[in-house]
Amino acid sequence: MKFQDEFRDRELVQNMAGNIRRMAERLPAPVNFMEVCGTHTMSIYQYGIRTLLPENVRLVSGPGCPVCVTPIGYVDRALACTADPRNIVATFGDMLRVPGSHSSLMEQRATGADIRIVYSPLDAVSLAKNNPERRVVFLGVGFETTAPTIAVSILEASRRKLTNYCVLASHKTMPVPMEILTCDPDLNLKGYLCPAHVSTVIGGAAYRPLAEKYHIPCVVTGFEPADVMQGIEMLLAQTLRGEARVEIQYSRAVSWEGNPKAQAILHQFFEPCDSVWRGLGVLPGSGLAIRAEYAEFDAEQVMTLDVPDAVENPACLCGEVLKGKLTPFECPLFGEFCTPEAPVGACMVSSEGTCAAAYKYGR
Amino acid sequence: MCLGVPMKIVSKDGDNIVAEVDGVQKEANVMLLGEEVAIGDYVIVHAGFAISRLDEEYATETLRLMREVFSAEDMA
């Protein structure tokens, strides 16, 4: 297909690898670049990109899988919502297997909880319309890519004057965690392959403060193998020239200003808030909360959720994997005790999780 | 979950489109797009919404640059 096949051309990718190797010979010291998106991580494992890179150019996986960074406490709150028989809990499919402190949505569903998988947040609004005697609680997770679609669902519910639709919101926003990771001396990051789809909404300009303040090159990069290779080339070129700018490799989909319409609707319904990230803790201003004007659509406001403190599985190293400090292969549970069928941590659940990608495609 | 797929618009009715990739058709809503789209255009579809239109000119340009980089190196 156009926009896809050409960017998977083996010969093209091989030749780009040759070019990267030649550039890397001029590096004074090894460099670590972080691929932020879970979809980048998938693509990198799927196409064996790491095996094409010279030893002194390392790719580190970042916190860009929305399901993975959703903290266990949120899963517990979602599980608490399923306890009220009036509630229908609607969710994107990949939240289903994410372990909470004591159970998962999948397990609750097996014991009779009404949990529905939807493809679009608008399907959840239809559920509310068709079940007026029930209350639909939509699990709002995701980055700036997803948050506008959930904002539209609230808009639609308010247009239809539905009083039985609400969102349990745990949206996260992007540049903040990158700033935290840039400052981590253990990671010693020298460049970012910035998220692709998030950037269709927020625009390439959103990374400028990061690039300037920390003097770190940022390239908004697409997901196909040739995109990733070109993103790495562009980061290397900047490194060799001593520059730190934002560039857009994925120009066929991402502009500097992003998608103003999606931004406007997002800000109409949500405002920035502090947010807990799995592995990273509370990051100021890194989440999105439903604005007070729309409290009637905020699950936290319309329900009292009494949830005890979350209990993490101490053996799961997801937090370290999400920070790029460990690879899945370094987790003792990986592969044997933790698999996509029986996941211990969120990183093994989502199709974009680093552990799931490593399990599916190997090194 | 953050997945988004480039899909070709095959029909359109107001804000609702049907888009196709690899023979699979999906319905999506275009109200989040800031620009008009038409049948034959490519969009990235995420969670039932088109979130971005794919620009053919930029795609061609990107491919041209990719190919140029290695041919220049090969001549060296």
Ligand code: SF4
């Ligand atoms: S392999 Fe499983 S237990 Fe280990 S970090 Fe990944 S998700 Fe957690």
